[in-house]
Amino acid sequence: MKTYISPWPASVATPPFPRRLAILGATGSIGDSALKVVGKHPERFTVKALAGGRNGRKLAELCARFRPEYAAVLTDDARHEFLDNLPVGYAPELLVGPDAYIRLAVMDDVDMVLSSIVGAAGFAPTLAAAETGKMIALANKESLVLGGHLIREACRRTGAVILPVDSEHNALFQGLAGHGKDEELRRLILTASGGPFRGKSRAFLETVSRDQALAHPNWNMGAKISIDSATLMNKGLELIEACHLYGLPPEMVDVVVHPQSIVHSLVEYVDGSQLAHMGNPDMQVPIAHCLCYPERVTVDVPRLQLASVGTLTFEEPDLDAFPCLRLAREAFDAGPSHPIVLNAANEIAVDAFLNERIGFTDIPAIIEAGLDRHAPVDVSTPEAVLALDREVRRETEARL
Template structure:
């Protein structure tokens, strides 16, 4: 996992997002340990160019082809080569490096993450949709390439560390925690009237818009259950979610002998990213240290699936297996986008997801994708179904 020069060669997919910037921050603090091969961003050419020049990346690629000329102009004379568009993104993800951060949000991150996996290096991933959309097919790609998969979602990273190398066969239950989001204490009527600006006020984490909305609906926790199922090869019955507003405990592993281990840290994404970046060693991180005395109390409560039905839908999709998780994820991405555009209400998000799951079942879309290409095709079909469900939602609202 280390190049001949002694430095670990790194590529960051999703460099201008919150996870990408946190990764960049750590790399910049340890120039003696890391060198950047490529940075891939979405549509912010100026920010991507600034990061690439600062860290001395060899290549910078922007997903939006319309921003290609702007990126090239910003990098002119810097020595950093540039590219634009989906093919250039895949080419950058396929470069042989020691370590890749896969942090492109949504199903759009699936193909680049698979490209990185196929190089056989270490892939740290915050793109949970890889496991939600493609599941077994994605894990088969990891096994085939001999890649090392390192989770950087705080919950899964905490589970990995709490597991401590023990066999999953000895685990009685794995539990991920949820902050409860901005609406944890809101009554159902107020939640139904929530606006995008309300849902984007997360009480603990600073994240991108899509994942922040998922945290408000608790769909994020449902997706994380599906992710954990594939990542740790553990049955749905041995997975659980608890609401923990302090966001200090991120994951717990209960063993069959009654012992429970937990992953605790201050709520800062640089902690799990640093674990993956330095793995199997540890690196210094300038994050606030956890002070349990100052924290005072840690509280836990069961999630309310009545007020937050998205979590129930995700659990049902995990139990159903087959294509359900892929449909769920695609429909949720469509619905969240519609909500952010103010075209639907907050509670229409789980309604559209439920309608899309029902409609996909009626159309016979039941089989789990056997390959990455099938997963991408099914994702496209599910998005079309979810978009059609918007009309049904509007008709019901009249």
């Protein structure tokens, strides 16, 4: 039997309610959705800690509502902004700096960590939570892209479990539930909306603007993940994430474009049947499933009315116009250091595009150039992973 870091095939011991919760990335879109779930079911949660990066004002507003004992920000500017906006008479312990996220993730009085930090910054706190045996609701796919091999090993040693928050991986998790025999599974099928440029030619993609790329047709997401969705890199990162979550080779994970975003992913078994997870595109659904696992709770999301949706369509991804998906698969096949290069080059390129320093089609070109230049290196320690990440970022920025 393979080693899984999502609780498939076996059930796992879960912390009792109310669960003591730390949310890393509380001021982002995932944090917003998570706190809607918490606010609807306050009897199920004690919010112990909220971390908000550089948005001190919003974090102070959230802390004033949920009253955690601990808060964290990344910078001194955010610290001042946070303190200036706290209500009189309330003073949570405030941690400052990148290590603050790690300190929150390993606290003894936290049962469950929601890791929703954007990008590679989520790797160290997620690994730290795994090292201390936490139950982790994971919305930071880059953690597994950078160091899935290390997180898997930490979970094996400590009994930590990852519950996948990404809508696609949560759909796979639910499709696998109760079907735990390796020999029964044929493949996993990730669905992709196709983003705002589905069906467009490479020539058209050379002309697109920042605002066009940010306009996702179905999901309300942050800027970085919106661009990743437009390039299909988001689906490439999810392919790597699925391989780590379920201990599967990449040839057992496929991608299909589904513009309506109603079917969130599918699991195919050896008898030819496919189990699909369906619902309106709203992140409260997978978040609530993870935070309250194994129980289900109500969420404020419109019910799916298939007759109103009408038609569901599916098509193969265009790998010529959107090569990032191909690059991700090739990077995973090449060994554990290549996905680190893939992710770091992508984050630098996306930031450059958002700041209008490069064009849209330059993003995959920059990533491919970085992968072509990379020779495999040993990344068997967290320090080696982070060192390679920093090196690739420096080199990519220098080439820009």
